[in-house]
Amino acid sequence: MNDVAPLLTETPAEHPFAPFVRILGKGKRGARNMTREEAREAMGMILDEKVEDTQLGAFLMLLRHKEESPEELAGFTEAVRERLTAPPLTVDxxxxxxxxxxxxxxxxxxxxxxxxxxxxxxxxxxxxxxxxxxxxxxxxxxxxxxxxxxxxxxxxxxxxxxxxxxxxxxxxxxxxxxxxxxxxxxxxxxxxxxxxxxxxxxxxxxxxxxxxxxxxxxxxxxxxxxxxxxxxxxxxxxxxxxxxxxxxxxxxxxxxxxxxxxxxxxxxxxxxxxxxxxxxxxxxxxxxxxxxxxxxxxxxxxxxxxxxxxxxxxxxxxxxxxxxxxxxxxxxx
CATH class of the missing domain: 3.40.1030.10 (Nucleoside phosphorylase/phosphoribosyltransferase catalytic domain)
Structure with a gap:
Protein backbone atom coordinates (compact mmCIF):
# COMPACT_ATOMS: atom_id res chain seq x y z
CA MET A 1 0.00 0.00 0.00
CA ASN A 2 1.49 3.31 -1.12
CA ASP A 3 1.72 6.13 1.34
CA VAL A 4 -0.13 9.20 0.04
CA ALA A 5 1.11 12.51 1.36
CA PRO A 6 -1.68 14.74 2.62
CA LEU A 7 -2.61 17.64 0.31
CA LEU A 8 -1.43 20.83 1.93
CA THR A 9 -3.26 24.03 1.05
CA GLU A 10 -2.79 27.51 2.37
CA THR A 11 -5.58 30.00 2.80
CA PRO A 12 -4.91 32.80 0.30
CA ALA A 13 -4.14 36.16 1.81
CA GLU A 14 -6.86 38.77 1.58
CA HIS A 15 -6.24 41.60 -0.88
CA PRO A 16 -5.43 44.89 0.94
CA PHE A 17 -8.34 46.64 -0.81
CA ALA A 18 -10.92 44.00 0.16
CA PRO A 19 -11.78 45.63 3.52
CA PHE A 20 -13.03 48.75 1.73
CA VAL A 21 -15.37 46.72 -0.47
CA ARG A 22 -16.56 44.90 2.63
CA ILE A 23 -17.31 48.15 4.50
CA LEU A 24 -19.70 49.20 1.73
CA GLY A 25 -21.19 45.82 0.85
CA LYS A 26 -21.67 43.91 4.11
CA GLY A 27 -25.46 43.79 3.94
CA LYS A 28 -28.13 46.16 5.18
CA ARG A 29 -27.06 45.91 8.80
CA GLY A 30 -23.32 45.47 8.39
CA ALA A 31 -22.56 48.07 5.72
CA ARG A 32 -21.64 51.61 6.68
CA ASN A 33 -20.12 54.80 5.35
CA MET A 34 -16.36 55.00 5.23
CA THR A 35 -14.63 57.47 7.47
CA ARG A 36 -12.77 60.35 5.85
CA GLU A 37 -9.47 58.59 6.52
CA GLU A 38 -10.70 55.29 5.07
CA ALA A 39 -11.98 57.06 1.96
CA ARG A 40 -8.63 58.81 1.52
CA GLU A 41 -6.76 55.50 1.80
CA ALA A 42 -9.14 53.67 -0.55
CA MET A 43 -8.94 56.34 -3.25
CA GLY A 44 -5.18 56.47 -2.83
CA MET A 45 -4.92 52.76 -3.59
CA ILE A 46 -7.13 53.21 -6.66
CA LEU A 47 -5.06 56.13 -7.94
CA ASP A 48 -1.84 54.20 -7.30
CA GLU A 49 -3.33 51.29 -9.33
CA LYS A 50 -3.15 48.81 -6.44
CA VAL A 51 -6.70 47.56 -7.00
CA GLU A 52 -8.04 44.73 -9.16
CA ASP A 53 -10.58 45.62 -11.86
CA THR A 54 -13.24 43.47 -10.20
CA GLN A 55 -12.71 45.31 -6.93
CA LEU A 56 -12.90 48.68 -8.64
CA GLY A 57 -16.21 47.86 -10.32
CA ALA A 58 -17.70 46.54 -7.08
CA PHE A 59 -16.46 49.53 -5.10
CA LEU A 60 -17.84 52.10 -7.55
CA MET A 61 -21.26 50.48 -7.85
CA LEU A 62 -21.63 49.94 -4.10
CA LEU A 63 -20.84 53.61 -3.61
CA ARG A 64 -23.31 54.52 -6.33
CA HIS A 65 -26.03 52.46 -4.66
CA LYS A 66 -25.31 53.81 -1.17
CA GLU A 67 -24.54 57.40 -2.26
CA GLU A 68 -21.42 59.11 -0.96
CA SER A 69 -21.26 60.91 2.35
CA PRO A 70 -19.58 64.32 2.76
CA GLU A 71 -16.75 62.64 4.66
CA GLU A 72 -16.17 60.16 1.84
CA LEU A 73 -16.11 62.90 -0.79
CA ALA A 74 -13.68 64.92 1.30
CA GLY A 75 -11.39 61.91 1.77
CA PHE A 76 -11.46 61.07 -1.95
CA THR A 77 -10.64 64.69 -2.81
CA GLU A 78 -7.70 64.77 -0.43
CA ALA A 79 -6.27 61.61 -2.02
CA VAL A 80 -6.50 63.14 -5.50
CA ARG A 81 -5.02 66.47 -4.46
CA GLU A 82 -2.09 64.76 -2.73
CA ARG A 83 -1.11 63.20 -6.06
CA LEU A 84 -1.52 66.21 -8.34
CA THR A 85 1.56 67.75 -9.89
CA ALA A 86 -0.03 71.10 -10.74
CA PRO A 87 2.11 74.23 -10.36
CA PRO A 88 0.97 77.11 -8.13
CA LEU A 89 -1.23 79.10 -10.52
CA THR A 90 -3.61 81.90 -9.58
CA VAL A 91 -7.21 81.08 -10.55
CA ASP A 92 -10.43 82.85 -9.58
Whole structure:
Protein backbone atom coordinates (compact mmCIF):
# COMPACT_ATOMS: atom_id res chain seq x y z
CA MET A 1 0.00 0.00 0.00
CA ASN A 2 1.49 3.31 -1.12
CA ASP A 3 1.72 6.13 1.34
CA VAL A 4 -0.13 9.20 0.04
CA ALA A 5 1.11 12.51 1.36
CA PRO A 6 -1.68 14.74 2.62
CA LEU A 7 -2.61 17.64 0.31
CA LEU A 8 -1.43 20.83 1.93
CA THR A 9 -3.26 24.03 1.05
CA GLU A 10 -2.79 27.51 2.37
CA THR A 11 -5.58 30.00 2.80
CA PRO A 12 -4.91 32.80 0.30
CA ALA A 13 -4.14 36.16 1.81
CA GLU A 14 -6.86 38.77 1.58
CA HIS A 15 -6.24 41.60 -0.88
CA PRO A 16 -5.43 44.89 0.94
CA PHE A 17 -8.34 46.64 -0.81
CA ALA A 18 -10.92 44.00 0.16
CA PRO A 19 -11.78 45.63 3.52
CA PHE A 20 -13.03 48.75 1.73
CA VAL A 21 -15.37 46.72 -0.47
CA ARG A 22 -16.56 44.90 2.63
CA ILE A 23 -17.31 48.15 4.50
CA LEU A 24 -19.70 49.20 1.73
CA GLY A 25 -21.19 45.82 0.85
CA LYS A 26 -21.67 43.91 4.11
CA GLY A 27 -25.46 43.79 3.94
CA LYS A 28 -28.13 46.16 5.18
CA ARG A 29 -27.06 45.91 8.80
CA GLY A 30 -23.32 45.47 8.39
CA ALA A 31 -22.56 48.07 5.72
CA ARG A 32 -21.64 51.61 6.68
CA ASN A 33 -20.12 54.80 5.35
CA MET A 34 -16.36 55.00 5.23
CA THR A 35 -14.63 57.47 7.47
CA ARG A 36 -12.77 60.35 5.85
CA GLU A 37 -9.47 58.59 6.52
CA GLU A 38 -10.70 55.29 5.07
CA ALA A 39 -11.98 57.06 1.96
CA ARG A 40 -8.63 58.81 1.52
CA GLU A 41 -6.76 55.50 1.80
CA ALA A 42 -9.14 53.67 -0.55
CA MET A 43 -8.94 56.34 -3.25
CA GLY A 44 -5.18 56.47 -2.83
CA MET A 45 -4.92 52.76 -3.59
CA ILE A 46 -7.13 53.21 -6.66
CA LEU A 47 -5.06 56.13 -7.94
CA ASP A 48 -1.84 54.20 -7.30
CA GLU A 49 -3.33 51.29 -9.33
CA LYS A 50 -3.15 48.81 -6.44
CA VAL A 51 -6.70 47.56 -7.00
CA GLU A 52 -8.04 44.73 -9.16
CA ASP A 53 -10.58 45.62 -11.86
CA THR A 54 -13.24 43.47 -10.20
CA GLN A 55 -12.71 45.31 -6.93
CA LEU A 56 -12.90 48.68 -8.64
CA GLY A 57 -16.21 47.86 -10.32
CA ALA A 58 -17.70 46.54 -7.08
CA PHE A 59 -16.46 49.53 -5.10
CA LEU A 60 -17.84 52.10 -7.55
CA MET A 61 -21.26 50.48 -7.85
CA LEU A 62 -21.63 49.94 -4.10
CA LEU A 63 -20.84 53.61 -3.61
CA ARG A 64 -23.31 54.52 -6.33
CA HIS A 65 -26.03 52.46 -4.66
CA LYS A 66 -25.31 53.81 -1.17
CA GLU A 67 -24.54 57.40 -2.26
CA GLU A 68 -21.42 59.11 -0.96
CA SER A 69 -21.26 60.91 2.35
CA PRO A 70 -19.58 64.32 2.76
CA GLU A 71 -16.75 62.64 4.66
CA GLU A 72 -16.17 60.16 1.84
CA LEU A 73 -16.11 62.90 -0.79
CA ALA A 74 -13.68 64.92 1.30
CA GLY A 75 -11.39 61.91 1.77
CA PHE A 76 -11.46 61.07 -1.95
CA THR A 77 -10.64 64.69 -2.81
CA GLU A 78 -7.70 64.77 -0.43
CA ALA A 79 -6.27 61.61 -2.02
CA VAL A 80 -6.50 63.14 -5.50
CA ARG A 81 -5.02 66.47 -4.46
CA GLU A 82 -2.09 64.76 -2.73
CA ARG A 83 -1.11 63.20 -6.06
CA LEU A 84 -1.52 66.21 -8.34
CA THR A 85 1.56 67.75 -9.89
CA ALA A 86 -0.03 71.10 -10.74
CA PRO A 87 2.11 74.23 -10.36
CA PRO A 88 0.97 77.11 -8.13
CA LEU A 89 -1.23 79.10 -10.52
CA THR A 90 -3.61 81.90 -9.58
CA VAL A 91 -7.21 81.08 -10.55
CA ASP A 92 -10.43 82.85 -9.58
CA UNK A 93 -13.04 80.31 -10.64
CA UNK A 94 -12.82 76.51 -10.92
CA UNK A 95 -15.47 75.48 -13.45
CA UNK A 96 -16.06 71.72 -13.81
CA UNK A 97 -18.10 70.70 -16.86
CA UNK A 98 -18.88 66.97 -16.94
CA UNK A 99 -22.58 66.53 -17.69
CA UNK A 100 -23.17 67.72 -21.25
CA UNK A 101 -26.34 69.48 -22.39
CA UNK A 102 -29.33 67.98 -24.20
CA UNK A 103 -32.23 70.44 -23.69
CA UNK A 104 -30.45 73.75 -24.22
CA UNK A 105 -27.13 74.84 -25.68
CA UNK A 106 -24.23 75.28 -23.23
CA UNK A 107 -24.66 78.99 -22.61
CA UNK A 108 -22.31 78.71 -19.64
CA UNK A 109 -19.41 78.66 -22.12
CA UNK A 110 -20.27 82.21 -23.18
CA UNK A 111 -20.59 83.22 -19.53
CA UNK A 112 -17.10 81.87 -18.79
CA UNK A 113 -15.67 83.53 -21.90
CA UNK A 114 -17.23 86.86 -20.93
CA UNK A 115 -15.84 86.65 -17.41
CA UNK A 116 -12.38 85.92 -18.79
CA UNK A 117 -12.56 88.98 -21.04
CA UNK A 118 -13.17 91.02 -17.92
CA UNK A 119 -10.17 89.78 -15.99
CA UNK A 120 -11.64 86.79 -14.12
CA UNK A 121 -9.27 83.83 -14.42
CA UNK A 122 -11.24 80.65 -15.13
CA UNK A 123 -10.07 77.01 -15.23
CA UNK A 124 -12.54 74.66 -16.89
CA UNK A 125 -12.16 70.86 -16.95
CA UNK A 126 -14.26 67.99 -18.22
CA UNK A 127 -14.41 64.27 -18.82
CA UNK A 128 -15.23 64.00 -22.51
CA UNK A 129 -18.32 62.98 -24.46
CA UNK A 130 -19.25 59.88 -22.45
CA UNK A 131 -23.04 59.78 -23.01
CA UNK A 132 -24.78 59.75 -26.39
CA UNK A 133 -27.24 62.51 -27.22
CA UNK A 134 -25.48 65.26 -25.27
CA UNK A 135 -23.40 68.24 -26.35
CA UNK A 136 -20.15 68.61 -24.39
CA UNK A 137 -17.84 71.54 -23.77
CA UNK A 138 -14.90 69.81 -25.42
CA UNK A 139 -16.81 69.70 -28.72
CA UNK A 140 -17.23 73.51 -28.79
CA UNK A 141 -13.89 74.88 -27.63
CA UNK A 142 -12.57 75.57 -31.15
CA UNK A 143 -15.83 77.22 -32.20
CA UNK A 144 -15.65 79.66 -29.29
CA UNK A 145 -11.84 80.11 -29.22
CA UNK A 146 -11.46 78.73 -25.70
CA UNK A 147 -7.93 77.29 -25.31
CA UNK A 148 -7.69 73.51 -25.02
CA UNK A 149 -4.67 72.67 -22.88
CA UNK A 150 -3.06 69.25 -22.52
CA UNK A 151 -0.58 70.05 -19.72
CA UNK A 152 -0.17 72.53 -16.88
CA UNK A 153 2.38 74.62 -18.79
CA UNK A 154 -0.22 75.23 -21.50
CA UNK A 155 -2.80 76.08 -18.83
CA UNK A 156 -0.43 78.67 -17.37
CA UNK A 157 0.15 80.22 -20.80
CA UNK A 158 -3.58 80.29 -21.63
CA UNK A 159 -4.45 81.91 -18.32
CA UNK A 160 -1.78 84.55 -18.83
CA UNK A 161 -2.91 85.33 -22.37
CA UNK A 162 -6.67 84.77 -22.23
CA UNK A 163 -7.69 84.36 -18.56
CA UNK A 164 -9.35 81.05 -19.46
CA UNK A 165 -8.19 77.50 -20.06
CA UNK A 166 -9.83 74.11 -20.51
CA UNK A 167 -7.92 70.98 -19.52
CA UNK A 168 -9.36 67.48 -20.01
CA UNK A 169 -9.51 65.36 -16.87
CA UNK A 170 -7.54 62.61 -18.62
CA UNK A 171 -4.51 64.89 -18.85
CA UNK A 172 -4.27 65.68 -15.13
CA UNK A 173 -6.01 62.70 -13.47
CA UNK A 174 -5.98 59.80 -15.97
CA UNK A 175 -7.10 57.23 -13.38
CA UNK A 176 -10.27 59.24 -12.76
CA UNK A 177 -10.93 59.49 -16.49
CA UNK A 178 -10.59 55.73 -16.77
CA UNK A 179 -13.27 55.33 -14.11
CA UNK A 180 -15.58 57.77 -15.89
CA UNK A 181 -15.06 55.78 -19.08
CA UNK A 182 -16.44 52.69 -17.32
CA UNK A 183 -19.89 54.25 -17.60
CA UNK A 184 -20.80 52.21 -20.68
CA UNK A 185 -19.30 49.03 -19.19
CA UNK A 186 -21.07 49.27 -15.85
CA UNK A 187 -24.27 50.70 -17.29
CA UNK A 188 -24.38 53.51 -14.74
CA UNK A 189 -22.45 56.65 -13.98
CA UNK A 190 -20.07 56.16 -11.09
CA UNK A 191 -19.47 58.55 -8.17
CA UNK A 192 -16.40 59.82 -10.03
CA UNK A 193 -18.71 62.01 -12.12
CA UNK A 194 -19.61 63.94 -8.98
CA UNK A 195 -16.16 63.72 -7.39
CA UNK A 196 -14.58 65.48 -10.37
CA UNK A 197 -16.75 68.52 -9.68
CA UNK A 198 -15.36 69.08 -6.20
CA UNK A 199 -11.63 68.65 -6.88
CA UNK A 200 -10.67 72.29 -7.70
CA UNK A 201 -7.16 71.16 -8.75
CA UNK A 202 -5.55 74.63 -8.73
CA UNK A 203 -7.18 75.83 -5.52
CA UNK A 204 -9.25 78.55 -7.19
CA UNK A 205 -10.78 81.27 -5.01
CA UNK A 206 -14.20 79.71 -5.64
CA UNK A 207 -15.25 76.35 -7.01
CA UNK A 208 -18.59 76.28 -8.83
CA UNK A 209 -20.38 72.94 -8.81
CA UNK A 210 -23.57 71.72 -10.43
CA UNK A 211 -25.26 68.63 -9.02
CA UNK A 212 -28.50 67.68 -10.75
CA UNK A 213 -29.98 65.08 -8.39
CA UNK A 214 -32.16 66.64 -5.64
CA UNK A 215 -30.80 66.48 -2.11
CA UNK A 216 -27.25 65.89 -3.24
CA UNK A 217 -26.27 69.57 -3.47
CA UNK A 218 -25.97 69.86 0.32
CA UNK A 219 -23.71 66.77 0.43
CA UNK A 220 -21.28 68.45 -1.93
CA UNK A 221 -21.47 71.71 -0.03
CA UNK A 222 -20.76 69.89 3.23
CA UNK A 223 -17.79 68.08 1.68
CA UNK A 224 -16.37 71.40 0.49
CA UNK A 225 -16.90 72.78 4.00
CA UNK A 226 -14.91 69.89 5.47
CA UNK A 227 -12.09 70.71 3.05
CA UNK A 228 -12.18 74.39 4.00
CA UNK A 229 -12.92 75.39 0.40
CA UNK A 230 -15.01 78.29 -0.87
CA UNK A 231 -17.68 76.81 -3.15
CA UNK A 232 -21.19 77.32 -4.49
CA UNK A 233 -23.27 74.31 -5.48
CA UNK A 234 -26.42 74.59 -7.59
CA UNK A 235 -28.79 72.34 -9.49
CA UNK A 236 -27.68 73.71 -12.84
CA UNK A 237 -29.44 73.19 -16.14
CA UNK A 238 -28.70 69.70 -17.42
CA UNK A 239 -26.16 69.17 -14.65
CA UNK A 240 -23.85 71.95 -15.84
CA UNK A 241 -22.88 75.15 -14.02
CA UNK A 242 -25.60 77.23 -15.67
CA UNK A 243 -28.53 78.99 -14.03
CA UNK A 244 -31.93 78.07 -15.48
CA UNK A 245 -33.72 81.44 -15.63
CA UNK A 246 -37.15 79.78 -15.75
CA UNK A 247 -36.92 78.32 -12.24
CA UNK A 248 -35.93 79.30 -8.71
CA UNK A 249 -32.22 78.66 -8.09
CA UNK A 250 -30.98 77.63 -4.65
CA UNK A 251 -27.33 78.39 -3.92
CA UNK A 252 -25.63 76.05 -1.44
CA UNK A 253 -22.55 77.99 -0.43
CA UNK A 254 -19.64 77.52 1.92
CA UNK A 255 -17.00 80.06 2.89
CA UNK A 256 -14.09 79.22 5.20
CA UNK A 257 -15.90 76.08 6.31
CA UNK A 258 -19.13 77.92 7.13
CA UNK A 259 -22.24 76.91 5.12
CA UNK A 260 -24.76 79.43 3.81
CA UNK A 261 -27.84 79.34 1.59
CA UNK A 262 -29.34 81.81 -0.84
CA UNK A 263 -32.37 81.60 -3.11
CA UNK A 264 -32.55 83.41 -6.44
CA UNK A 265 -36.00 83.91 -7.98
CA UNK A 266 -36.85 82.88 -11.52
CA UNK A 267 -35.99 85.58 -14.03
CA UNK A 268 -38.85 84.85 -16.41
CA UNK A 269 -42.57 84.85 -15.61
CA UNK A 270 -43.24 82.12 -18.15
CA UNK A 271 -41.19 79.11 -19.16
CA UNK A 272 -39.40 79.36 -22.47
CA UNK A 273 -40.09 76.81 -25.17
CA UNK A 274 -37.28 74.27 -25.51
CA UNK A 275 -35.54 74.57 -28.90
CA UNK A 276 -36.31 71.79 -31.37
CA UNK A 277 -32.62 71.28 -32.16
CA UNK A 278 -29.30 72.39 -30.70
CA UNK A 279 -27.35 74.37 -33.29
CA UNK A 280 -23.91 75.39 -31.93
CA UNK A 281 -23.80 78.29 -34.38
CA UNK A 282 -26.44 79.92 -32.18
CA UNK A 283 -23.69 80.35 -29.58
CA UNK A 284 -21.66 82.38 -32.05
CA UNK A 285 -24.72 84.38 -33.10
CA UNK A 286 -25.59 85.31 -29.53
CA UNK A 287 -21.98 86.23 -28.75
CA UNK A 288 -21.68 88.47 -31.79
CA UNK A 289 -25.07 90.07 -31.16
CA UNK A 290 -26.46 88.80 -34.45
CA UNK A 291 -29.17 86.71 -32.74
CA UNK A 292 -31.62 87.94 -30.11
CA UNK A 293 -33.13 85.33 -27.78
CA UNK A 294 -34.32 85.95 -24.25
CA UNK A 295 -33.55 82.52 -22.77
CA UNK A 296 -29.79 82.47 -23.48
CA UNK A 297 -29.52 86.14 -22.56
CA UNK A 298 -31.06 85.51 -19.14
CA UNK A 299 -29.19 82.23 -18.63
CA UNK A 300 -25.74 83.59 -19.29
CA UNK A 301 -26.24 86.89 -17.42
CA UNK A 302 -27.37 85.00 -14.31
CA UNK A 303 -24.51 82.50 -14.69
CA UNK A 304 -21.99 85.34 -14.90
CA UNK A 305 -23.62 86.76 -11.76
CA UNK A 306 -23.26 83.36 -10.06
CA UNK A 307 -19.51 83.42 -10.61
CA UNK A 308 -19.27 86.98 -9.33
CA UNK A 309 -21.33 85.97 -6.29
CA UNK A 310 -18.74 83.27 -5.73
CA UNK A 311 -16.05 85.94 -5.72
CA UNK A 312 -17.82 87.78 -2.93
CA UNK A 313 -20.20 90.22 -4.62
CA UNK A 314 -23.71 90.57 -3.19
CA UNK A 315 -26.42 89.30 -5.55
CA UNK A 316 -27.73 92.67 -6.75
CA UNK A 317 -24.26 94.02 -7.44
CA UNK A 318 -23.27 90.76 -9.17
CA UNK A 319 -26.18 91.07 -11.61
CA UNK A 320 -25.39 94.71 -12.35
CA UNK A 321 -21.76 93.83 -13.02
CA UNK A 322 -22.80 90.86 -15.16
CA UNK A 323 -24.94 93.13 -17.33
CA UNK A 324 -22.00 95.52 -17.79
CA UNK A 325 -19.60 92.70 -18.60
CA UNK A 326 -21.93 91.30 -21.23
CA UNK A 327 -22.74 94.67 -22.78
CA UNK A 328 -19.07 95.62 -23.07
CA UNK A 329 -17.74 92.28 -24.34
CA UNK A 330 -15.44 92.05 -27.35
CA UNK A 331 -17.85 90.44 -29.83
CA UNK A 332 -15.18 88.97 -32.09
CA UNK A 333 -14.36 85.28 -31.65
Missing amino acids: IDWPTYAGKKRHLPWYLLAAKCLAQNGVRVLMHGGGAHTAGRLYSEQLLDLLAIPLCRDWASVEQALEQHNIAFMPLGDWAPQLQRMIDLRNTLGLRSPIHSLARILNPLGARCGLQSIFHPGYQSVHRDASSLLGDHAIVIKGDGGEVEINPDTISHLYGTTDGQPWDEEWPAMSERRHVKPATLDPQQLVGIWKGEVQDSYPQLALISTIALALRGLGMPRAEAFEQAERFWENRNRSI
